[in-house]
Amino acid sequence: GQQVMQIPQYQHVQEGEDFTTYCNSSTTLSNIQWYKQRPGGHPVFLIQLVKSGEVKKQKRLTFQFGEAKKNSSLHITATQTTDVGTYFCAGRGNYQLIWGAGTKLIIKP
Amino acid sequence: NAGVTQTPKFRVLKTGQSMTLLCAQDMNHEYMYWYRQDPGMGLRLIHYSVGEGTTAKGEVPDGYNVSRLKKQNFLLGLESAAPSQTSVYFCASSSTLGYGYTFGSGTRLTVV
Numbered sequence: 568g569q570q571v572m573q574i575p576q577y578q579h580v581q582e583g584e585d586f587t588t589y590c591n592s593s594t595t596l597s598n599i600q601w602y603k604q605r606p607g608g609h610p611v612f613l614i615q616l617v618k619s620g621e622v623k624k625q626k627r628l629t630f631q632f633g634e635a636k637k638n639s640s641l642h643i644t645a646t647q648t649t650d651v652g653t654y655f656c657a658g659r660g661n662y663q664l665i666w667g668a669g670t671k672l673i674i675k676p
Numbered sequence: 677n678a679g680v681t682q683t684p685k686f687r688v689l690k691t692g693q694s695m696t697l698l699c700a701q702d703m704n705h706e707y708m709y710w711y712r713q714d715p716g717m718g719l720r721l722i723h724y725s726v727g728e729g730t731t732a733k734g735e736v737p738d739g740y741n742v743s744r745l746k747k748q749n750f751l752l753g754l755e756s757a758a759p760s761q762t763s764v765y766f767c768a769s770s771s772t773l774g775y776g777y778t779f780g781s782g783t784r785l786t787v788v
Contacts (some may be wrong), residue, residue, distance in 0.1 A: 573718075576716070597774075598774075598775070600775070600776070600777075602777075608781070609766055609779040609780065609781050609782050610719070610766070610768075610777070610779050611779070612776050612777060612778070615775060615776060655718065655719070659774040659775065660774075663721065663724070663734075663773075663774055664721075664774050664777070666718045666719045666720075667718060668716065668717065668718040669718050
């Protein structure tokens with residue numbers, strides 16, 4: 568079946584360092600979405616990418632969708648404590664979202 | 677505008693007991709979903725609904741039943757709870773299938 572692999576599972580960074588998470592699908596996706604889940608909270612929709620090669624920015628967050636529409640990345644520049652949480656990608660397959668397992672962003676004390 | 681509301685927020689059940697989780701949305705969304713989230717396993721789809729009166733199985737439907745008698749409500753039932761059903765349950769809704777989900781705050785269920 569369709570799968571979306573997300574790496575890494577965890578990333579520890581110093582505040583101010585950059586963070587990147589990657590998603591790869593076994594099949595072509597019609598779109599890819601990104602969600603953020605704060606500790607103890609629920610997933611919150613961040614953005615959707617639809618076009619091949621699309622790049623979107625939200626302040627310090629940059630989202631990319633690959634040319635083949637099978638991979639995507641989220642890059643956070645100069646992380647802040649408010650960025651802590653788990654970031655999920657979710658690709659739209661035939662009719663449902665296929666979720667990555669998430670990347671947990673941890674800020675080192 | 678409350679969005680998606682889940683009740684209860686916490687529950688402890690004994691093995692074999694039954695319960696119903698309620699999800700209500702006030703956004704007039706057509707599509708609703710039930711997920712479970714376990715540590716390190718992301719979100720797994722239990723059941724979903726594409727409209728009032730319709731339901732379908734997701735990835736992990738065994739041991740659960742659902743009903744959508746009204747457009748705004750989506751109920752998840754556990755007929756005979758098992759410890760393997762200890763999890764955090766999230767309800768979500770969307771106006772378009774597979775796009776821009778709005779999640780509820782979750783129900784933390786422990787089965788002992």
